Amino acid sequence: MSTSSPAAKRQKSSKDEPYHLIYWSGLPGRGEHIRLALEEAGAEYTDTAHIEGGVKEVLALIDPENTGDDDINVPLCAPPMLKHGDLLISQTPNILLYLGPRLGLIPSPEEDVDGIYRVNALALTALDGLSNEVHDCHHPIATNLYYEDQKEESLRRSKDWVANRLPKFLGYFERVLKSKASGDGPWLYHGQLTYADLVLFHCLDGTKWQFPKAMKKMQDSGKYDGVFKLYEAVKERPKIKAYLASDRRQKFGMGIYRNYAELDVTE
Amino acid sequence: MSTSSPAAKRQKSSKDEPYHLIYWSGLPGRGEHIRLALEEAGAEYTDTAHIEGGVKEVLALIDPENTGDDDINVPLCAPPMLKHGDLLISQTPNILLYLGPRLGLIPSPEEDVDGIYRVNALALTALDGLSNEVHDCHHPIATNLYYEDQKEESLRRSKDWVANRLPKFLGYFERVLKSKASGDGPWLYHGQLTYADLVLFHCLDGTKWQFPKAMKKMQDSGKYDGVFKLYEAVKERPKIKAYLASDRRQKFGMGIYRNYAELDVTE
Numbered sequence: 001m002s003t004s005s006p007a008a009k010r011q012k013s014s015k016d017e018p019y020h021l022i023y024w025s026g027l028p029g030r031g032e033h034i035r036l037a038l039e040e041a042g043a044e045y046t047d048t049a050h051i052e053g054g055v056k057e058v059l060a061l062i063d064p065e066n067t068g069d070d071d072i073n074v075p076l077c078a079p080p081m082l083k084h085g086d087l088l089i090s091q092t093p094n095i096l097l098y099l100g101p102r103l104g105l106i107p108s109p110e111e112d113v114d115g116i117y118r119v120n121a122l123a124l125t126a127l128d129g130l131s132n133e134v135h136d137c138h139h140p141i142a143t144n145l146y147y148e149d150q151k152e153e154s155l156r157r158s159k160d161w162v163a164n165r166l167p168k169f170l171g172y173f174e175r176v177l178k179s180k181a182s183g184d185g186p187w188l189y190h191g192q193l194t195y196a197d198l199v200l201f202h203c204l205d206g207t208k209w210q211f212p213k214a215m216k217k218m219q220d221s222g223k224y225d226g227v228f229k230l231y232e233a234v235k236e237r238p239k240i241k242a243y244l245a246s247d248r249r250q251k252f253g254m255g256i257y258r259n260y261a262e263l264d265v266t267e
Numbered sequence: 268m269s270t271s272s273p274a275a276k277r278q279k280s281s282k283d284e285p286y287h288l289i290y291w292s293g294l295p296g297r298g299e300h301i302r303l304a305l306e307e308a309g310a311e312y313t314d315t316a317h318i319e320g321g322v323k324e325v326l327a328l329i330d331p332e333n334t335g336d337d338d339i340n341v342p343l344c345a346p347p348m349l350k351h352g353d354l355l356i357s358q359t360p361n362i363l364l365y366l367g368p369r370l371g372l373i374p375s376p377e378e379d380v381d382g383i384y385r386v387n388a389l390a391l392t393a394l395d396g397l398s399n400e401v402h403d404c405h406h407p408i409a410t411n412l413y414y415e416d417q418k419e420e421s422l423r424r425s426k427d428w429v430a431n432r433l434p435k436f437l438g439y440f441e442r443v444l445k446s447k448a449s450g451d452g453p454w455l456y457h458g459q460l461t462y463a464d465l466v467l468f469h470c471l472d473g474t475k476w477q478f479p480k481a482m483k484k485m486q487d488s489g490k491y492d493g494v495f496k497l498y499e500a501v502k503e504r505p506k507i508k509a510y511l512a513s514d515r516r517q518k519f520g521m522g523i524y525r526n527y528a529e530l531d532v533t534e
Contacts, residue, residue, distance in 0.1 A: 097364075153423075
């Protein structure tokens with residue numbers, strides 16, 4: 001195959017098919033960002049986390065021998081992955097970028113042609129600062145090693161992170177919420193719920209699980225009231241509320257966010 | 268402001284204006300991914316790295332007191348940032364997403380409507396694995412601390428990274444290059460140069476600078492020939508070649524990628 005044309009012609013119109021999320025089971029993980037978007041929109045979807053033997057699908061796709069099944073989709077490196085018709089893609093912010101306009105979780109592209117880039121940047125910043133960096137607080141040396149093999153380093157990193165990075169990122173989102181561009185109401189962008197709000201919600205939820213004392217201190221400081229108001233506002237969305245109370249919602253455990261008492265520092 | 272409509276109406280048609288890159292000077296940094304895309308496309312752009320006092324523009328935009336100048340663009344957290352007409356956005360992969368179709372660095376959206384999501388995922392994976400993770404090899408504990416304050420931890424992390432993560436990510440991109448979906452020729456996606464190739468090039472370039480011995484070992488193994496061929500193919504693109512030889516190209520130093528002899532491990 002030499003150009004994208006023939007492949008494009010073979011792509012099915014897949015708008016009517018349900019979405020299929022491919023992710024580990026037993027933990028919210030990065031897949032949770034995708035679930036929250038699908039749940040908020042009331043979209044029809046399947047989820048390997050709730051399918052018997054679903055893990056096999058994850059493992060097959062990221063297998064070092066897998067060079068893909070077709071001439072359209074490149075092989076994938078890691079979950080979450082989304083299948084929709086003939087499309088198979090990975091990377092949390094990328095899947096959200098694909099779903100955003102389809103689920104009505106970005107401003108209308110007709111009215112705000114560049115809105116997607118502003119929403120995407122907000123989501124990327126939340127994932128960098130309040131997901132990847134928080135994960136590395138319990139795995140600063142290597143993801144391959146057990147936490148027990150990097151406990152001292154984890155404590156050192158957690159102390160610095162809570163003192164310097166946590167207020168930096170909460171302060172950034174508070175600054176966004178104070179901006180004219182955030183519009184009225186609790187949301188980050190132009191007065192409208194977008195997937196960036198859902199991403200920030202889950203990032204805050206996970207950070208509260210990992211660093212309950214530090215997050216309480218931040219909340220009590222009164223400096224980030226907009227951020228914590230957004231957290232509550234997402235939690236109270238009827239569909240999100242129903243989802244969080246359902247069996248589909250998996251509990252935090254030994255994933256991206258981990259609650260180790262010894263790392264629950266406040267300075 | 269309550270909806271995005273009025274803002275959208277106020278957005279200027281900005282296609283004819285040159286791009287303005289806002290980034291630190293003195294190092295390639297994350298801004299280099301943007302520069303390479305602009306240079307490959309022969310686009311007209313300005314760059315604060317080469318403007319007297321340009322750093323003031325960076326600092327003003329990320330100032331903790333800055334809540335934005337208009338009701339369209341939300342405040343930004345960190346460079347690189349791109350200004351294009353009324354648009355002001357941040358986040359490396361997001362800026363590339365915006366530039367990709369404008370610079371002809373993704374497949375034609377008419378022919379391959381979902382191509383942008385596959386290219387974006389490739390770029391995100393390269394940035395995760397071969398930029399962010401490499402940076403953390405010399406700053407595993409805290410970006411706020413000096414390297415000298417985390418030397419031991421850096422060595423421990425670098426050893427694990429070179430042994431486990433480097434082959435993982437090179438192996439992933441080799442797998443992509445072996446896939447039918449990569450098409451003919453040296454590129455990652457559908458036989459066509461995209462910005463994902465440029466991102467991978469710079470990630471490899473930086474990793475070679477930080478870990479020259481390990482990268483030589485990887486190259487000599489013969490397991491990742493496609494990856495190293497892509498590296499050379501980007502380097503030989505006429506406009507990239509001219510750029511790399513120009514004054515606009517800044518040298519690696521104490522940035523994302525750092526060359527500490529004691530971290531230059533092979534296992």
